[in-house]
Amino acid sequence: MARFRTRLALLGSAAALATGAAIPAQFAGAQPAAAAVEYQWVALGDSYTAGVILAAGNTFEVPRDGCERTDRSYPQVIDRDLGGLFELTNISCGAATIENVTDTPQNPIGRRLPPISEDPDYPFPAVPAQSKAVGADTDVITIGVGGNSLGFADFLTQCAQLGGENDGKGTPCKDALAAGVPDRLNTVRHEYDRMLAVLHQRAPHAKILAVGYPTVIPRDASKCGFGDLTKFGTITQGDLAWLRQDVLEPLNKTIDDSTGTQDAAGFVDLYTSSRDHSVCDDSKWVEGFVTLPDQLSFIHPNALGHRNTADHVEEAMLNTIDPS
Secondary structure: OHHHHHHHHHHHHHHHHHOOOOOOHHHOOOOOOOOOOOEEEEEEEOHHHHEOOHHHOOEOOOOOOOOOEEOOOHHHHHHHHHEOOEEEEEOOOOOOOHHHHHOOOEOOOOOOOOOOOOOOOOOOOOEOOHHHHOOOOOOEEEEEOOHHHHOHHHHHHHHHHHHHHOOOOOOHHHHHHHHHHHHHHHHHHHHHHHHHHHHHHHOOOOEEEEEOOOOOOOOOHHHOOOOEOOOOEOOOHHHHHHHHHHHHHHHHHHHHHHHOOOOOEEEEOOOOOOOOOOOOOOOOOEOOOEEOOOEEOOOOEOHHHHHHHHHHHHHHHHHHHOOO
């Protein structure tokens, strides 16, 4: 990370020089200062990109479009860090699927996080497929998507229900749903491959950075007290271990494998750096079902998690323009 910070400082100095901010007065007017290089960056993705929950900041669009982009989500953090070097177009949207990025318009759900919350402004008008925001002048695309196509929110809801019905014992969710996971992952892979192809076609000179998902469930599921809504509620420890090992980790691998087939794409790993910051860790970067006192967060990154994502995505973005 020190190497990244050094490069960021050097690039920031170069940008300042390019705008003439550091040109001595005696040389002013000798020749026009070169304009700062500004790379076109489009941020695509689902709620893990958009922010969505209050623990990831406040929504800032007026009027709201229902996508719930927040001011402490990682695209906005990076925009503040690298403003002047990259021009951001952030069209990430909570609840987006891979197909919503590729070519299917989305009906945003606003704050209607399952299973109980409502939104007074719902329903919202449909938003276009996110790929329409990229074009021939796009230099960098960041994309964090795949969890909704896998059906992770449905897993969470069903696992909590089944765990409660079984008094926290056994692996009722695994028993009910495991057989369908390989087909779901295959669907994600095919849709992700197609999405990358469409993005490359629309923006043939852009570098595509696929952002993986952070650690959500700890390796030691006993940290997650049964019935604790600030963690995973009534999901059993056995099912948490299954979700981590057979659902979430394979999802990241599927995304990584897909990007590995594209010369223009790269994978940004968040899982390793967030390993000790799961929902059930004291220093958590992902909120549980509920954030005290009364905010429904439904397993989404908080501002600390977005800051970590920003650090890793920034480094990958800077590497696209300074690969040394």
